Structure formats: structure tokens, C-alpha cells
Amino acid sequence: MIPETERALLLHQLKNYLVFLKESGHTHIPLNNELSELPVMAVPARVFRDSSPQLLDSGMKPTRPDQQSKKALEPAIRLDQVREELGDCQRCKLCDTRNTIVFGSGNPEADLVFVGEGPGADEDAQGLPFVGRAGKKLTEIIEKGMLLNREKDTYICNIVKCRPPGNRDPEKDEVDACKPFLIKQLKAIRPKVIVALGKPAASTLLGRSVPITKERGTWHEFEGMKLMLTYHPAYLLRAYTLENRRAVHEDMQKVLKVLNT
Template sequence: GPLPGTGDGGRPTLDEIRRELGDCQRCKLCRTRKNIVFGSGNPRAELVFVGEGPGENEDLQGVPFVGAAGELLTKMIEAMGFRRDDVYICNVVKCRPPGNRNPEPDEIAACEPFLRAQLAAIQPKVVVALGKFAAQTLLRDSTPITRMRGNWRTYEGIQLMPTFHPAYLLRSPAEKRKAWEDLQAVMKVLGKQPPG
């Protein structure tokens, strides 16, 4: 796994974690992916968003959240008073599941150490878990996202807020109000004012 490094407390830096991932063949998603989608943004971010896995656009570009769900996520980030480049964005699985099917347990298990290492490297003040795969994986809690969302949790000493995934919000726009409440709770913790 991604071990010891030159970062804080001897932990690997994001660059070291990416190098360790290499041309990853640890799970079957490597056979159908075009690009590994490691993550993007500020390596010193106080706020990290964790999604589920790359879709078609992300697989083609190698960048997380650049499709329709990404457009909504970017709006959410900006409504919170951040720029996309201020925060860090990554996913539970770093390769696209074929046809955007859900990631399978063996795929999540293969990728999870890299996600955990990324969060350990960044040490943000808050992690926002977007959707059930991020929330359930990081928290090792199978509670449905509908019940988990909006409730502060602790992940390795970091405050974690579970909320709905933007792709779900595109299908169920009436739920956007709840997601915005969750993000407002995050803003309060970070001392962020909505943009003028």
C-alpha cells in the first residue's frame, strides 16, 4: 500500500500516493478504463469532496466531476463561497465502472487504501461524503444515505458530513434543499460566508 513518505508525520504526499498507484491493475476496472482519475484541486485544502467513481467524461479526461454531476458540484462549491481550485475532489474508486454501474465491493476494497491515504495527506478540516458509497465506505457504516445525511460524523479525527450525491440531486431536484442545508452546516464550521 501507499506507505511511508516524505509528507507530514512521515505520511506520503499526494504525489507519492499517485506514484504508488502507478498504472494500477489492482482490480478489474483497469481493463475497461481509459484514464485513472486520481483527484484534483488544492493539496492543502480545508475541504475535501469524495464522490463515488468516474463517469464517462471523467474517464476520458482523467479529472473528477467534469460531467453533468460535476457542473452541479461546481455550483455547490461556488455557492459555499469557494472556488473549485480551493478544495480537493476525489472518488472512492479511481477508475470508471463499465456503463457507470455501481462499484463492487472488491473494487472498493482495492482502491480504499488510496482514498484513505489521500485524506491523511491533506488532513482537511471537513470531508463531505457525496452519496452512499463515499459515506458508507469511509465510515464503515451501512446506514442508508437518506438517514445518514445531515449528521456530523468523525472520520480519523476529521469532521465528516454525509450528503446526497449531485447525480442523485439531478434526478431528484426537490432534495437539493436538504443538500444545501448540509453544506450550510459545513460553511458554519469553516467560518465561510456565502459569496456577496
């Protein structure tokens, strides 16, 4: 028997998922041989992993509590060390106009890390990444499209930690100054999958100019970690077409498949 609280959570997430499918242009729920196209984590893995032994038959490996706490501690400590090293950073000119350094937020032991471009006005004011309109869209993608919990299942950061004035693109010298800290963050967490949101993040991680329209949805590698490229949620808001929403949805289903292996 699934406990009542988990059943309610599953139903709530299923409902959100169906709404998301509809908004993504799906007109039916895939059946039979199409089932493999459904997100493999449509049922939240964390619920199973944490408390439903009978559901572990689904193929997910249980993690012993002592292993969990050990795993949880180490990336968190490593991330703290990176933050400490960053300090009151003045390594590039963005320090002159920022209010706060937006280091990153989420779970240091997450299997999934999203990397965006840079903080905007809301993020600069709050010191947290992706809290404005684009952030809400990203949360929707994570929670309604992937049925994950943003805080528990992901970690989110940007290629530059300080807001470029007027939300302009970060310049090369700024990206170069900040990139070592991004790399250290990613190595501290060592997620199963990194998702680069938009061209600047994809180009920074791959070290070349990435035509995001052509390359979104494709797998790459970054420091031994799998890297998926997709559109930035701000682009999705600007070009809110069915085609673009579907594209991001499909990219995230690919990510879910890898997360569940």
C-alpha cells in the first residue's frame, strides 16, 4: 500500500503533468509501444527511493540512510569551499554594478544541474538564481514537465554570478573570470546530467560558439558529465510557440531517461 500522503503527492503531480502535456501540444496520452516515450520519472523517484520498498521493484536501487547522509555532506562541503574561495569577488567589472553575488541554489547532491546565463534584476535583488519570470518558467518545466522538485532534485546556477547591467549578455572577459568557479561548482556536485540553458551557457561549457537552435536536444560531455543543451526559459517566454515548448519538453524527457538509468 502506498501511504496516503504519497498517494496525494502522486495524484497532484500526475494532474500537473497532464496539464503540462496539454500545454505542450499533446492531444493524447501515449499508450502501448508509445509508453517508452513517456517520461521515465513520471512517478517521482525520490518518493520511491525514500520510503516505498515495494515500489523499488521498478528497478531503482535503494540507498541506505547512512550512505545518503554521507553523500549529502560531501558535495555541500565542497560547494561551500567554492563559495568561500569566490569571496566578495572583484575578479571582473560586473562587481561594480551588482548588488549581490548569485552563487546558486538547490540540492548539492542533485543528479541534475541547470546552468543559465546570468542573474537578472530579481535575482540580483534576492541573491538567488532564476526567481523572476524566466525562473518561474524553469520551475514549471521542472515541476510540471519533469515531475521533480526544484529544491530537492536540482541545483541551479549561472555562468556568471553577477548581473550584467541592463541584462546584456555577459562579455568574454567576464565569462572567463567566472568560469573557473562554475567548473568547480559542477565538479563539487558531479550530477548525472547538466542542462545548459541557452546559447551562452552552452557555448561556455563547450568552449565554442553553439548554434542552439541546431544543437538543442543533443547530448555532449563536460568533464565526464553528460550535458544536454536546450533553450533558455527566457527565450521560451519571448518565443512562446508550440514548437519551442515541445522542443524543451522533448529535451527534458531525454534528460529524465538518463536520470533514471
